[in-house]
Amino acid sequence: MTLEDGKKLDGASAMHAVVTSKYKVLIIDKAERNREAILPDGKTGWSTQYSLTNNTFRTLKLTSDTFCSAGAFLANGTLVETAGGDGMGLTGEGYRKIRLFTPCEDASCTWNEIPDTMLNARWYNTMTTLPDGNVFIIGGSTRSVAINSKIVNNPTFEIYPRSREQIPLQFLIDTLPNNLYPQVHVLPDREDTMFLFANKKSILYNYETRETIAFLPDIPGPPRSYPLTGTSVLLPLSYRNNYKPEILICGGSPKTDSKAPAANSCGRIDLSKDKPVWDMDDFGGIGRVMPDSVILPNAQIVFINGAKKGFAGYVKAKGTRFVNSDPVFTPVLYDPAKEKSDRWTTLAPSKIARMYHSTATLIYDGSIFVAGSNPQPDFNPNSLFPTEYRAEKFYPPYFTSSTPRLTITSLLGEDTLSYSGVPIKIKYDQTLTVTTKTSDPEPEIFASIIHFGFVTHSTNMGQRFVELNVVGIKPTRNENEITIKVESPPNAYVIAPGPSYLFLMNKGRVCDEAVHVSLG
Template sequence: MNVKLVLFAFLFGGLILLNDKTNVNALPALQARQDPGSTLGAFKIVGKSGVNAMHAVLVSPRKVVFVDKLENNALKRPDGLSALSSEYDLDTNTAKPLGIYTNTFCTSGSWLGNGTLVEAGGDKGDANYRSGIQTLRLYDPSVGDWVELEGIVPSNRWYPAMVTLPNGNVMILGGSTAATGVNRAEIDNPTYTIFPPPNGGPLTDTAFPFLSSLLPYNLYPMVHVIPNYEGKTQLFIFANQNGIAYDLDTGTTITTYPKIPGGIRSYPLTGTSVIIPLDPTDYYKPTVMICGGNKVYELTSPAEASCGRLELTTPNAAWEMDEFGGQGRVMPDATFLVDGSILFVNGAATGFAGYRKGGGANALWVNENPVFTPFLYDPFAKTYKTLAASTIPRMYHSVSTLIPDGSVLIAGSNPQGSVSLNVKYSTEYRVEIFYPPYLYSSTPRPNIISLQTSPINENRIPVSYGQEVTMVIQVKSDGGNQPVLKACIIHHGFITHSQNFSQRYVYLEITNFWADSSAADQYILTIKLPPNPTIISPGPSYIYVFNGDAPPVSGAQVLLQQAA
């Protein structure tokens, strides 16, 4: 295959439109809504992922792609070899194999602004699978499979971070050059790579010595674009217990933040992070929240029971700490719900990220005491609520992602080096859907009919920053009262190892709202999108309109780009 032609087609082929004929009106009724008295939500096991869900990414309203490392998964490719990636259909709850032929172990991913998914890095191969350690993989949703560009990443990347930049390119940041549990100087990779390369030519590494100062706990660094009105590419970058604001345009550190109290927050003492929902009414002021981790690299050490919040653009800001709802978690996942609340789920109460040591009766599990109960966090009231419990341990290599119908897909867990079944913590293929409490609400749910006159689930609808878009919705009256509507846009991100790369939630201004006389219970809205791509990254996102506490039947998938 001509790599240059493939690369050209992915990067410059124009808008990538997704053809998904799912009719949201035909989706089955949510199980959770049958019990309007519930306030705790509910889990339901719905299918099997085919491969362990080390990575997960929503690629269309009703499809999720999973990526695993090289191991003997039960799902087979057409050539008879075990699949390393699968596409999971949320309507049929079935998985089909995808074509990855290089080892994807402990990589990361993010979306290009044109709507192509990028995944980079990996590990050595074997007799059947090629090395993936300097491989870059591209997934085009309109094609529905992977293309692998081997050997183009300029250095080995193991446990890197990735983020979509405001210009639509992606940054690949940090990691190590060889497999390891804890990083060390001789294999440290304190550099970043921009893809596609800004000036053409081959990919190159740029030194980023801040990461070396955070050894040994600098793997899977946390990275978020900092919103600003000037359109500057400024990044919050954090590992271990320290973070900075970095201006990528000038290559300078503009702020050094105070050390976060409590334990270590990055791999393998793994915590998680989000930028809490951004709001135009306070000028998109960014606050980062970092939760969980551990204080000591010791398998019996209790997980860190604290979260810190930090206002990134406030001079001399200090960390505001809480007790993480009173439950320590290492390897938690943080997932935005449609109403702006944050679901903390998965993880262990003791230990650290990694594989069991030994086997049989003498095996030592380095992450233990799974936390079965999710917490619902209100980022404005700053309160936690304990929700209904799962029955499945979800520890190392687990994932969680919002689904556009307002539910949450949860999968994975494989705290061992190869597929092992019928052990204490088996390789986990079961997929669960969690129905949050708002899906039990008696408040009528909006049904989004169209956006910019286009049906919402046929293609990604192109929209631009600062644009006012027109949406038609149907929502039944509630006791004769008009609906009380809010709107948001969510970038669902790429989930692995408790990091959700580029995940972002932004409230949207509803600038006009009137009843549509042409149909009963139908309304027309105009909604204003964020002013620039530092607020939310370009590429695929979903616009939601929710009625009080009730999310829509499905969000509207869009491709957000700069105006031509």
């Protein structure tokens, strides 16, 4: 419930952040004259592997610009990272680049910038993992722009590595000019169908037949895509309601004006209905542009970071005028299961401004890793809002509970305490046996699997929460030890194959450490 002082350094500013293994976060910035991350050859780096256990980082070499890029995991656990900028005069351009990163817990993993490239340039594109384990790459512009236009728009998608084809998508023409970093959620209840959102519009789209299934109503209020940036989340899925899909979109800005107040509104839409409509709510009482959304192991959502006014973008007028300069320090908690009047809770504030190019992601212990904020065209430590190299951990309210925490010792008979960086493989529609230690004689267990996603520009690509059915709890012969039987997700539409994390909660308090798993 409190934020640490942010004394740790992540080496590169976290424009992009992705948990690649249990104790490691991959940090990605753009190519710039950063003085914090230096390679052995003395040159500047803009990507680091950050250790969550000892707060150190290892600088990774890149030869292409990752400015405003995207990422998603293949089913085998490899991160696919695509696109970027013009190189800032420091390195090769990244517009068509594909980069691969195979995770590790030690110092053995590096970037693999493969010769194979995307078919066309993309800047501010979005990615997500498909049920077949390939990655979906959509949208963007063909060169660096502040606002997209017909001239540079890339209204297509492609699927990597399955196909070498760009498929046109009218939706990305209809949503100009505010359609960069479109929001994408694969639906759990319809085969090969996804929810696409940009600007104020949304559709249900079949990516295999290439057909628009439904045109949904425009969300009320202002645009909510870059640079008038809001955030989107697929609400937690549960077996209790047959994995009913609901989308929540919050924040945004009415226009590209540094004095424009951010939107204090959210829209929620139930896609299981025959005629879905937006149910509007406030945003916890705080207007916010460029917020980040993080799903917690208790099926609640934290919204953090952002600004009270302005829009996403860099300083103007030779670095003297900010397009966003009124940071929101206070996170808010959203409980989707409660009545509308009782869903929002204000949490403890930070002391660090996190606006343009900030990130937040859940990590293994149930806390949130918060980093980034880079409103500068290049490294500038003396600005009012300098490039931010400090990282924080935000502790949600369940950390204050006095309920004994669970310690997971094995999953399917495999030791979880001697973690080597290799996830435990689990299958769909499987009964999982979890052994835990607890001093609570009457535990009440809540189980979930969460994919943390790839975070950049208020877009958490692939973030997914699935509640698991607990079908049995019984003590073992060992003191303070129990076994728990839970059912894994039924199929890859509910949650995609690849890396995720299994959490247990006892009476609302998260277990000591989640288990790193690989679905498939």
